[in-house]
Amino acid sequence: MERGIVELKSIAIDGPAGAGKSTLARQLAKELGFLYIDTGAIYRTVALAVLRAGIAAEDSETVSSLLESLNIRMDYGPDGEQRMFLAGEDVSKAIREHQVSGLASKVSAIPAVRDFLLDFQRRQAREHSVVMDGRDIGTVVLPQADVKIFLTAAPEARARRRLLELQQRGQQADFETVLRDIVQRDDQDEHRAIAPLRRAEDAELLDTTQLNLEQSLQELLRMVKEKIDL
Numbered sequence: 583m584e585r586g587i588v589e590l591k592s593i594a595i596d597g598p599a600g601a602g603k604s605t606l607a608r609q610l611a612k613e614l615g616f617l618y619i620d621t622g623a624i625y626r627t628v629a630l631a632v633l634r635a636g637i638a639a640e641d642s643e644t645v646s647s648l649l650e651s652l653n654i655r656m657d658y659g660p661d662g663e664q665r666m667f668l669a670g671e672d673v674s675k676a677i678r679e680h681q682v683s684g685l686a687s688k689v690s691a692i693p694a695v696r697d698f699l700l701d702f703q704r705r706q707a708r709e710h711s712v713v714m715d716g717r718d719i720g721t722v723v724l725p726q727a728d729v730k731i732f733l734t735a736a737p738e739a740r741a742r743r744r745l746l747e748l749q750q751r752g753q754q755a756d757f758e759t760v761l762r763d764i765v766q767r768d769d770q771d772e773h774r775a776i777a778p779l780r781r782a783e784d785a786e787l788l789d790t791t792q793l794n795l796e797q798s799l800q801e802l803l804r805m806v807k808e809k810i811d812l
């Protein structure tokens with residue numbers, strides 16, 4: 583993608599919940615000087631709006647009509663972190679609540695929601711070199727991405743990491759519940775009719791079950807450098 587004399591690059595990272603996508607994508611973007619876009623956060627913001635409006639996620643018609651009046655904005659804080667705003671309020675923290683995770687998975691299965699967010703996401707890649715993570719970036723949002731990676735790990739490994747993350751945040755949780763949530767969310771994301779979670783044919787697979795964060799990042803960097811001149 584070309585803009586002026588600067589050639590913009592895009593890296594798509596897809597995969598299931600808890601594979602380490604956001605941590606790795608953020609670090610990769612930092613290494614490369616690209617903008618990191620967490621698309622899950624955008625779906626989560628819509629889910630929060632649905633929750634606050636008291637609409638059931640299954641009521642796709644009412645959810646769709648809410649989109650017209652939705653005021654969502656994305657920005658970057660002084661720390662370089664992506665921040666999400668809903669009607670002017672910074673909801674970056676609120677969208678991480680457990681309740682919002684499950685709801686985001688449901689709301690993201692509604693075709694009107696996906697349509698609504700498609701342009702929002704593509705616009706970012708037209709304006710910046712990006713590392714974008716999500717579920718359908720390589721398949722739908724940026725099918726022409728310069729690098730496509732499908733990042734995954736065994737459900738148990740993902741649940742262990744997620745549990746640790748929750749404990750570090752001082753939240754109560756047990757392994758079985760976290761694992762069940764992860765398996766349920768994978769199932770929802772993989773089996774929805776529109777833009778399901780799947781590996782694009784031309785995406786490279788990176789399984790991080792046996793890798794720590796640093797090893798995963800080095801592997802990612804190696805994959806990226808094979809495809810683009812940096």
Ligand code: DC
Pocket residue numbers: 599621622623625626683686687690691715716717718719767771
């Ligand atoms: O990556 P995450 O856990 O923050 O994403 C929350 C939900 O949003 C996830 O269960 C599925 C949905 N999602 C999506 O459908 N497409 C994306 N590109 C990103 C997220």
